[in-house]
Amino acid sequence: MDHGMATKPDFPQAAARWDRFWRGEHPQPLVAAVVPKDGMEPVPKPSTYAQGPDLDPAAFAEQTVRWAETHDFLGAAIPFVYLEFAADQFSTFLGADLRFPTPGEGGWPIHPYETCPLEDIHIQFQPEGVWWNRIASLAETIQRRAGDGVMIASPTLVANLDSLVALRGAQTVLMDLMDAPEQVKRLLGEITAAHGEILAAFADLLHYRERGSINRHGMYSSSAINVPQCDFSCMIGPAMFDEFVLPCLREEFARFGGGEYHLDGPDAIRHLPSLCSIQDLHVIQWVAGAGDTRRDWSDLYREIDRLGKGQILGGSRQQLDRWADGFTAGRLFWTGFGRTPRAEVEQALADYGW
Numbered sequence: 001m002d003h004g005m006a007t008k009p010d011f012p013q014a015a016a017r018w019d020r021f022w023r024g025e026h027p028q029p030l031v032a033a034v035v036p037k038d039g040m041e042p043v044p045k046p047s048t049y050a051q052g053p054d055l056d057p058a059a060f061a062e063q064t065v066r067w068a069e070t071h072d073f074l075g076a077a078i079p080f081v082y083l084e085f086a087a088d089q090f091s092t093f094l095g096a097d098l099r100f101p102t103p104g105e106g107g108w109p110i111h112p113y114e115t116c117p118l119e120d121i122h123i124q125f126q127p128e129g130v131w132w133n134r135i136a137s138l139a140e141t142i143q144r145r146a147g148d149g150v151m152i153a154s155p156t157l158v159a160n161l162d163s164l165v166a167l168r169g170a171q172t173v174l175m176d177l178m179d180a181p182e183q184v185k186r187l188l189g190e191i192t193a194a195h196g197e198i199l200a201a202f203a204d205l206l207h208y209r210e211r212g213s214i215n216r217h218g219m220y221s222s223s224a225i226n227v228p229q230c231d232f233s234c235m236i237g238p239a240m241f242d243e244f245v246l247p248c249l250r251e252e253f254a255r256f257g258g259g260e261y262h263l264d265g266p267d268a269i270r271h272l273p274s275l276c277s278i279q280d281l282h283v284i285q286w287v288a289g290a291g292d293t294r295r296d297w298s299d300l301y302r303e304i305d306r307l308g309k310g311q312i313l314g315g316s317r318q319q320l321d322r323w324a325d326g327f328t329a330g331r332l333f334w335t336g337f338g339r340t341p342r343a344e345v346e347q348a349l350a351d352y353g354w
Contacts, residue, residue: 007068007079007149014076015212018220021331022258022282029324029332031352032077032218033345036070043067048085048138049106053098057138061145068150074345075354076333080151080214081142083135089155091166092131093198094123094191109166116168118176118183123167123190125197132201139205151214154202154226156262159195160188160248161232170232177240184244192248199224199255215260217285217312219333223257227285234267234289241271246278253280260312265289269300276307283310283331305329316340317348324352 005011020026036042043066048055068079086098086107098107113121126132139152158166164187165173176184203224206213212222219225230245253259260283261275268289275281284304286297301323304311310331313323320334337345 008073019222028353029334030076031334033074033336034077035342040070042070050104052100057141061142065146075349078220080153082153082216084155088166090158111169113167114169118180125194152206153214153216157226159191160230160245163191165232192251221257225256225258227260227262228252229262231264233271234265285312
């Protein structure tokens with residue numbers, strides 16, 4: 001991408017580095033930091049989760065612009081805002097609705113097919129739906145106000161078994177897997193097809209061909225990018241994962257210019273060997289989920305590295321140096337330095353080639 005951004009003058013250089021990163025041609029970590037501009041009162045980044053269904057699109061767009069104007073985006077950081085009202089937003093494009101039981105914490109899907117016989121269910125993209133229109137309208141409002149100054153990350157396309165759970169409920173899907181595996185595979189095929197259609201719709205809405213795209217973690221690609229996952233994998237064993245989930249994930253990842261997987265919770269770790277067999281999966285983001293967030297997960301980081309995949313981490317300069325020297329697989333994205341003083345952040349960026 002050869003165009004610049006008013007909020008990030010070195011965008012072309014950063015975009016080129018991101019593309020080299022995905023091709024495995026960037027030997028150093030990609031380091032990102034978002035810091036307040038000197039002498040300006042920083043405006044916080046707006047959150048669709050925090051505001052929920054009562055969000056005012058014009059006010060959200062204005063706050064997005066003011067946030068970008070009052071911060072500097074250093075290194076691999078690119079100004080973007082993330083549009084999603086629920087972790088299962090993808091399911092709303094397939095017919096689910098959302099409820100918001102706790103203000104400020106995002107929505108939960110209302111399972112539209114929980115009691116339907118499997119043979120009566122046919123899943124497809126519903127671009128006329130309320131939630132697609134709401135997301136599309138919000139994106140268009142932001143684009144009119146921000147122009148090229150801020151990129152937009154689409155909702156995370158949470159497909160495969162996670163999507164089926166959002167449509168039917170976890171307990172129902174567990175029974176489906178045992179009682180009607182072929183029907184489950186048929187529905188997963190429909191979900192995977194809808195995933196491709198929804199990705200294409202976002203490519204048009206957010207101008208991927210002209211601007212590239214960005215995911216919710218700030219990872220950029222000159223083509224399409226997102227964050228595949230299967231949190232439901234915590235509830236099934238490796239054989240079932242390989243039979244039902246892995247084929248879907250292979251198709252999902254094949255659609256992206258950069259592949260990052262969201263690995264959530266200790267019970268999902270058992271699927272690492274299968275995940276790392278996916279050629280188009282480049283980076284794994286580990287979160288402890290219901291596990292102990294205070295635990296030292298260094299052994300897991302080393303295992304991911306041994307299996308040949310990159311990682312997304314953040315923390316102090318000392319931690320960055322440790323993992324930059326310790327990893328051999330490449331593709332390390334360092335998302336920031338916390339409350340480190342700006343001068344130290346800038347020195348770290350300079351030391352890593354920015």
